[in-house]
Amino acid sequence: MARKKIREYDSKRLLKEHFKRLGGYDLAIKSAQVTESTDINELAVKEPWLNSTKLVVKPDMLFGKRGKSGLVALNLDLAQVATFVMERLGKEVEMGGCKGPITTFIVEPFIPHNEEFYLNIVSERLGCSVSFSECGGIDIEENWDKVKTIFVPTGTSFTSEICAPLVATLPLEIKGVIEEFLKVIYSLFQDLDFTFLEMNPFTLVEGKPYPLDMRGELDDTAAFKNFKK
Numbered sequence: 001m002a003r004k005k006i007r008e009y010d011s012k013r014l015l016k017e018h019f020k021r022l023g024g025y026d027l028a029i030k031s032a033q034v035t036e037s038t039d040i041n042e043l044a045v046k047e048p049w050l051n052s053t054k055l056v057v058k059p060d061m062l063f064g065k066r067g068k069s070g071l072v073a074l075n076l077d078l079a080q081v082a083t084f085v086m087e088r089l090g091k092e093v094e095m096g097g098c099k100g101p102i103t104t105f106i107v108e109p110f111i112p113h114n115e116e117f118y119l120n121i122v123s124e125r126l127g128c129s130v131s132f133s134e135c136g137g138i139d140i141e142e143n144w145d146k147v148k149t150i151f152v153p154t155g156t157s158f159t160s161e162i163c164a165p166l167v168a169t170l171p172l173e174i175k176g177v178i179e180e181f182l183k184v185i186y187s188l189f190q191d192l193d194f195t196f197l198e199m200n201p202f203t204l205v206e207g208k209p210y211p212l213d214m215r216g217e218l219d220d221t222a223a224f225k226n227f228k229k
Contacts, residue, residue, distance in 0.1 A: 003196065005062045006062075006217065007033075007060045009032075009104075010216070011214045011216035012029050013031070014216070015029065018188055022191060027209075027210070027211075030109055031107065031108045033104065036090070036103065040082045051078055054109070055080075055081050055109060055110055056075075056076075056108045056111075057084050057106070059105055060105055061093075061100070076110075081107055089102060111205060111210060113203040115134075116136040116202075117132070118136030118201060119198065120199075121198075123219075126154055127154045128186075131147050131149040132182065134169065136202070148166050150166060158183050163182055166182065174207075177208070181202075181209040195218065197216050199212075200213055
């Protein structure tokens with residue numbers, strides 16, 4: 001297994017493209033990628049929602065803790081997004097002892113929300129560990145005692161019974177929706193040969209789960225069987 005990190009934009013693109021096939025309904029995910037070569041006006045023509053909603057912008061550089069590092073801007077219009085990007089494009093940052101310039105950003109709709117959930121799936125030698133919390137978001141590490149984790153052996157279906165410990169304390173009105181979401185995400189994880197997938201956080205928009213922040217890694221040796229999906 002060769003773990004290959006992918007950008008948040010690509011993680012969400014894969015999620016959007018394949019969720020309906022596996023889950024039966026669309027996830028209303030919208031995102032746009034901005035690099036040095038991006039013409040903001042042309043991008044707005046391609047993605048009209050950029051001019052009609054408030055936005056979030058952040059680097060998409062395969063590192064985490066962007067919020068705590070002051071690299072996430074919320075509730076901006078497109079002109080403000082362009083300014084934010086230009087002020088930081090090419091700027092060198094240091095994360096985890098590694099230094100490098102910021103070259104890529106992701107822009108998304110600003111989603112006001114109350115709930116923040118955490119989901120993490122990791123492929124291991126004999127199966128997958130699945131972690132979930134009702135207290136996701138920027139302070140997940142401070143609330144790690146509230147994270148529930150189960151292990152799903154290879155070849156075992158991710159049934160409601162298997163999932164039950166993760167969602168046991170959720171309110172009844174959202175328990176079924178989130179349980180079904182976790183089951184579909186686990187199926188997608190397996191189907192596309194993810195080795196790591198994290199949503200921190202995801203929330204509910206009009207009663208449906210919506211990932212606000214996402215990280216992913218793929219098994220690079222499995223690309224040959226997934227490129228036609």
